[in-house]
Amino acid sequence: MASRKIELMVGLFVVIAFAATMMLAMKVANQGMSGNGDTYQLLAKFDNIGGLKPRSAVKVGGVTIGRVEKIFLDPDDYTPVVELAIFKEYNEFPETSSVSILTSGLLGEQYIGFQPGFTFDGIEMLKEGDYIEDTKSALVLEDLIGQFLFSRDND
Amino acid sequence: MVSWLADVGAGTLNKLRAIGRATQILWGAVVAKPQPIKHFPLVIKQMHVVGVKSLSIIVVSGLFIGMVMALQGYTILVDYGAEGSLGPMVALSLLRELGPVVTALLFAGRAGSALTAEIGLMKATEQLSSLEMMAVDPLRRIIAPRLWAGLISMPMLAIIFSAVGIIGGHLVGVDWLGVDAGSYWSIMQATVEWEEDVVNGVIKSIVFAFVVTWISVFKGYDAVPTSEGISKATTETVVYSSLAVLGLDFVLTALMFGI
Known part of the structure; x- marks a missing residue:
């Protein structure tokens, strides 16, 4: 035994x-x-997502409300589409909300800053599968430096 | 001058003879007429001795090393606002270096010395000679199962060590210091490569397992069969294994991650 x-x-x-x-x-x-708790999916189109990765955070004023679920290319117009998984407890965002890709610190990782929009009559809440229309792309440092040098040449 | 030269020569010849005897043991135990099915229960028993019984020390040291690395790494990284890189820092150092190396050092101290003492005492009490009298080859009956058990157990222990260490890093980094859980895992996932980091770490620990167990069984089998000889052999096992592991680690790192 x-x-x-x-x-x-x-x-x-x-x-x-x-x-x-x-x-x-x-x-x-x-x-x-796979995150904590139930989520619902929102979509957002960007011109450039910079260094955004799946599982990056989605934040409203620094509070994490969800994660980037996946990133893929729209087959029709070749723009990057980001799928956001937002926690179910935050399900009251108006469709005038906007998202932008931000960087935490100079060298930090990139995340999605979510800016809730205003609500008034005729504005509906974002639902599962909706596109967020108002998006701001990631700042690409090289482009910024290029613009800076270009504008100096004009002086 | 001449006698000094003769000493050097004698020392070299002794070392070469020892290497020769060690290779003979390895050959007799592993290569010549292996009986994997007949000796499988013996290997299981030895895996219990060298593997399962080392589990507690491996898990505890892995947890604390992961926790300390997260704490130390955080204090540096937070200055640059890069505390999100804590995950890859902890994971890469554990998978590439600390997992295989610290496991091998602990294994040499915990299991290797025990192997040497056990085999040495078997030799001193003439159990090995009795086996030979009964036409049982002690190399195959005593040495081979211990070699195989060490070779199988240690890579498993190293993997457990790394995994527990990463959890320890999560405990301190995320649950205590407040690094974002998503960035801890996501940047780790984006940085750690399966072949480059995990598989190379496992290869390292297989090499260390081979060296440490080989030294342990050889030192036991080759010990002078007195109490003094066994104590010397046990000490030498730990010293030689540790030196071999640290030296080989540099060579392997240079081969795997060097230019």
Whole structure:
């Protein structure tokens, strides 16, 4: 019976090692860890998404309200489309809201800044699958430097 | 001068003889007439001794090393507003270096020394000779299962070490210091490569497992069969294994991640 117990412990050891391997694999395969709680999806088109990545944060005034679910290219007009998974508890955003891609700090990662719009008569709330019309693209530092140099030449 | 030269020569010859004996043991245990099915239960038993019983020390050290790295990394990174890079920092240092190396060092201290002492005592009490009297090859019956068990267990321990360390980093970085959980995982996922980082770390730890277990069983099998000889062999196991692991780590790192 003692050898049965040893076999059991070794089996457990192998299973733990396998679980650890799976955990490392998931981290690389970029799946699992599907946020916390229920979400609904919103879409936004940008001209340029810069360094935005799936699972980047969506923030309203610094408060995280969701994550970037996935990023893909619209097959018709070749513009990047970002799918946002917003937590269900924040489901009262008017369709005049706007989103912009911001950077936290000079060297930090990029996130989506969500600016809730005004509500008045005839304005509906954003629902699952809606496009957010008002978007501002990421600032690309190289473009900015280029513009700066160009404007200096004109002086 | 001449006697000094002779000492150098004698020392070199002794080392070469030891390497030769070690290779003979390895050959006799692993290559010559392996009996994987018959000896499989023995390997399981040894995996329990060297693997399962090392689990607690591996998990505890992994957790604390991950936590300390998150704490130290955070204090530096926060100055540059780059605390989001905490995840890849913790994960890469664990997967590439600390996981394989610290596991190998702990394994040498926890399991390697025990292997040496056990085999050395078997030799001192003439159990190995008795096995030979009964026409049982001690290399295949005693050494081979221990070699295989070490070779299988240590990479698994290293993977567990890295995974637990990353969770420890999450505990301190995210739950205590307030790094964003999404950026901890997402930047880690974007940075860590499966082959470049995870597989290379596992290859490293397989090499370390081979070296540490080989040194352990050889030192035990080759020990002078006295209490003093066994104590010397046990010490040498830990010292030589640690030095070999640290030296090989530099070579492997240069090969894997160098230019």
